[in-house]
Amino acid sequence: MMAGNGGREDAGGGPAPHIPVLLQEVLAALSPKAGETFIDGTYGAGGYTRAILEAGASVIAIDRDPDAIGAGRALEASSGGRLRLVSGPFSNLDTHATQAVDGVVLDVGVSSMQLDQAGRGFSFRLDGPLDMRMSQSGPTAADVVNTVKAGDLTRIFGILGEERHAGRIARMIDKRRAGRPFERTRDLAEAIESLVGRHPKDRIHPATRVFQALRIFVNDELGELARALHAAERTLKPGGRLVVVTFHSLEDRIVKRFIADRSGVASGSRHMPEVREEEPTFEKSGKAIIASADEAERNTRARSAKLRAAIRTHAPVRREDHSIFGFPRLPDVRSSGEGR
Numbered sequence: 001m002m003a004g005n006g007g008r009e010d011a012g013g014g015p016a017p018h019i020p021v022l023l024q025e026v027l028a029a030l031s032p033k034a035g036e037t038f039i040d041g042t043y044g045a046g047g048y049t050r051a052i053l054e055a056g057a058s059v060i061a062i063d064r065d066p067d068a069i070g071a072g073r074a075l076e077a078s079s080g081g082r083l084r085l086v087s088g089p090f091s092n093l094d095t096h097a098t099q100a101v102d103g104v105v106l107d108v109g110v111s112s113m114q115l116d117q118a119g120r121g122f123s124f125r126l127d128g129p130l131d132m133r134m135s136q137s138g139p140t141a142a143d144v145v146n147t148v149k150a151g152d153l154t155r156i157f158g159i160l161g162e163e164r165h166a167g168r169i170a171r172m173i174d175k176r177r178a179g180r181p182f183e184r185t186r187d188l189a190e191a192i193e194s195l196v197g198r199h200p201k202d203r204i205h206p207a208t209r210v211f212q213a214l215r216i217f218v219n220d221e222l223g224e225l226a227r228a229l230h231a232a233e234r235t236l237k238p239g240g241r242l243v244v245v246t247f248h249s250l251e252d253r254i255v256k257r258f259i260a261d262r263s264g265v266a267s268g269s270r271h272m273p274e275v276r277e278e279e280p281t282f283e284k285s286g287k288a289i290i291a292s293a294d295e296a297e298r299n300t301r302a303r304s305a306k307l308r309a310a311i312r313t314h315a316p317v318r319r320e321d322h323s324i325f326g327f328p329r330l331p332d333v334r335s336s337g338e339g340r
Contacts (some may be wrong), residue, residue, distance in 0.1 A: 004089050005064065006333070007165040007325035010198055013279075015172045015212050018045070018048070018191070019298075019299045019301070019302075020045075020047025020048055020051070020107075021069045021107065021245060021301060021302045021305045022230075022289065022295070022302065022305055022307050023047060023048070023051060023290055025307055026048055026051075026105060026243055026245065026307065027051055027055070027184045028311040029241060029243045030069040030103045030105060030243055030309065031103075031241065031293075032051075032055040032102070032103065033053045033055065033057060033102075033130050033183050034055070034056030034057060035056070035057070035205070036057040036058070036102035036103070037057065037058045037059070037060070037097070037099075037101045037102055038052050038057055038058070038059050038101060038102060038103040038104070038105065039059070039060045039062065039093050039096070039097060039104045039105070039136040039232075039235070040052065040060070040061040040062065040105050040326075041062050041090030041093050041100055041104060041105065041106045041208055041228055042062070042063065042090060042106055042107045043061035043062060043063040043069070043085065043103075043110065044063060044065075044068055044107065045068070045318070046071075048105050048164070049061045049072075049075070049083065050075065050107075051077075051113065051258055051332055052140045052200070053079060053082055053083060054308055056081070058081075058082040058083070058084075059079075059082065059083050059084070060084050060086060060092055060093075060096050060097060060101070061083060061084070061086065061090075062085075062086045062087075062088060062090045062096065062339075063086075063087065063090075063137065063232055064087065064088055064089045064090070064134050064135040065134050066136055067136075068088060068128065068247035069085050069086075069333060072085050073085065077222070084096075089135070089224055090106065090224065090228045090231075090250045091096075091209045091223075091224045091227035091228045091231060091308065092227075092231060092336050093231045093235065094231040095126050095226060095231075095233050095251055100235060100236060100237035100240065101235055101236060101237065101240060102236075102237060102240050102241070103241040103242070103243065104235065104236060104240070104242050104243070105243045105244075105245075106225070106228060106232075106243070106245070107244075107245045108221070108238060108244065108245065108246050108251045111211050119272070123185065126185075127184055127185055128184065128185050128328070129142070129184065129185070130145060130182055130183055130184060130185055130187075131140035131190060132211075132214055132218045133218060133219065135219075138195070138218075139218065141214045141216065141218050142181070142182060142183055142216070142220060144156075144214060144217060144262040144288070145173060145181075145182045145188065145214070146177045146181040146182060147215050148331060149331075150171055150174035151170070151172045152330070152331045153166075153169075153170035153174070154166045154167045154170040155172060155328070155329075155330055156213050156214070156217050156331075157169055157170060157190075157209070157213045159198075159213075159330065160207035160212070160213035160216045160217055160222075160250065160330075161210055161211075161212050161213030161216075162209060162249075162313065163209040163210055163213065165195075165196050165206075168195060169192055169195060169196070169210060171195050172191065172195045173191070173295065174191075175211070176191060182243055184205075185211075187212075188207065189205065189207035189211070190212055191239070192206055192207040193205065193206050198295055202305075203317075207265065208322070211232065212248070214252070217330065221251075222250060222251070222254060222325075223322075223327075224325065225251060225254050225255070225321075226254055226258070226322055226325050226327075227248070229242075229244075229255065229258045230320040231282040231315065233262065233281055233282070233296075233312070233317055234309060234317050237312065238312055238313060238314040239311060239312060240312040241285070241312075242259075242282065242309060242310045242311070242312065243307065243308075243309045243313055243321065244307070244309070245305055245306070245307050246305070246306050246307055246308075247301075247306075248304060249281065250307070251289070252306050253325075253327050255308045256288075256308060257324050257325055257326070258324065259282060259284055259308060259310045259325045260284075260308070260327070261321075262280060262281045262282040262318070263281075263297065263310060264280065265282055278315075278318060279313070279315035279316070280311055280313055280315060281312065281315045281316075281317065282310040282313060283310060283311045283313055284310050285309040285310050285311050286309065288307065288308050288310075289306070289307040289308075290305065290306055290307075291305050
């Protein structure tokens with residue numbers, strides 16, 4: 001899914017060093033030791049993977065961005081066989097381990113490397129094609145913007161971007177694309193700014209939330225995260241550590257609900273006496289952790305970061321259940337080119 005752990009930022013952000021967010025807190029939660037094996041589901045710039053390797057453990061590192069995998073080959077070659085890079089989504093991370101692992105870490109969102117490459121189309125800071133595909137395959141953001149019905153665009157922008165002008169923006173796009181499709185990031189950003197306006201004191205560009213929504217939709221980021229959490233449950237050994245770093249409320253809500261569901265015991269009531277109690281598959285590991293004031297000052301991308309962790313119990317794996325996440329109904333990303 002989301003390439004990463006070099007630090008995250010939303011669509012309009014500027015360049016920044018590839019600093020692993022909450023690195024010390026992640027290491028404390030994972031507690032890697034020599035002889036152990038971990039899955040880094042979002043390799044990105046390799047920040048977490050390097051730290052785990054330095055602790056003497058082995059890593060299976062996954063990323064669906066071919067550029068991230070290519071950049072990591074040198075580290076893989078110098079790891080003495082303790083690092084294996086895997087190209088693909090992290091939603092099937094359990095298929096890449098031959099036996100149960102000691103820990104899984106996920107750093108969810110878009111990476112600074114992707115934002116800093118104009119040709120990837122994630123940011124409107126530099127003009128580029130309206131792309132946003134992490135895997136570099138499948139429907140692009142331009143396909144979505146130019147073909148998805150206006151009503152569906154409203155839902156995408158409103159739900160995934162929490163954009164209060166979602167309806168107005170969707171109608172503007174629908175009207176404009178009839179004569180001239182949107183193909184470039186800056187074209188879309190400027191059209192949104194012209195419609196909504198921008199106060200000099202506004203902290204973020206008015207197109208930021210729309211770009212966030214498009215990126216999440218194009219890459220099915222929320223669905224990928226939900227599937228990855230279930231996959232982690234299947235592949236962690238008893239006592240194995242799950243550590244997830246998120247960067248906005250939609251992601252964090254998924255992680256929070258999963259841990260709450262898997263660490264609690266389902267119980268019946270007078271209305272549903274037949275509900276079967278299930279043994280917890282995870283034990284919640286403390287409260288959510290946010291970046292210190294010092295880290296937030298040094299790395300702006302850490303300001304919205306939130307870490308949640310849990311420890312795998314001996315309980316059998318539960319049935320994969322996406323109803324616990326309360327996902328909204330949205331058009332299928334695979335059918336985003338169905339037409340207006």
